[in-house]
Amino acid sequence: xxxxxxxxxxxxxxxGSLRLACVTSGDTFSRYxxxxxxxxxxxxxxxxxxxxxxxxxRKYVDSVKxxxxxxxDNAKRxxxxxxxxxxxxxxxxxxCAATSRRTVSPGTEASDFDYWGQGTQVTVSS
Numbered sequence: 224x225x226x227x228x229x230x231x232x233x234x235x236x237x238x239g240s241l242r243l244a245c246v247t248s249g250d251t252f253s254r255y256x257x258x259x260x261x262x263x264x265x266x267x268x269x270x271x272x273x274x275x276x277x278x279x280x281r282k283y284v285d286s287v288k289x290x291x292x293x294x295x296d297n298a299k300r301x302x303x304x305x306x307x308x309x310x311x312x313x314x315x316x317x318x319c320a321a322t323s324r325r326t327v328s329p330g331t332e333a334s335d336f337d338y339w340g341q342g343t344q345v346t347v348s349s
Contacts, residue, residue, distance in 0.1 A: 232343030245319030261315035
């Protein structure tokens with residue numbers, strides 16, 4: 224079992240950048256596929272990015288490709304999401320997710336992940 228704590232959210236103007244971090248504890252971080260999801264008010268939680276446990280395959284939702292970068296530091300037990308060129312549509316609560324079901328191609332559905340953080344709010348003003 225793994226515990227997840229996100230940080231790095233905040234308010235930023237359109238075009239700006241933020242870097243989210245997800246610090247894990249409990250089970251061995253390097254055994255988990257990891258992902259980021261986001262949820263805007265009144266909307267479902269949606270996939271943003273994911274990486275497998277060996278960080279060989281990264282997936283992104285089309286709307287963030289070329290702007291967001293997911294990465295992981297297994298030594299620090301931390302998952303990151305670098306977000307550049309932010310726009311108002313990126314405003315949401317961002318959640319870190321983990322699963323011990325290690326697939327080479329990481330999942331992109333919420334049901335593919337078993338553990339969740341509490342979320343960190345990102346607000347982009349235009």
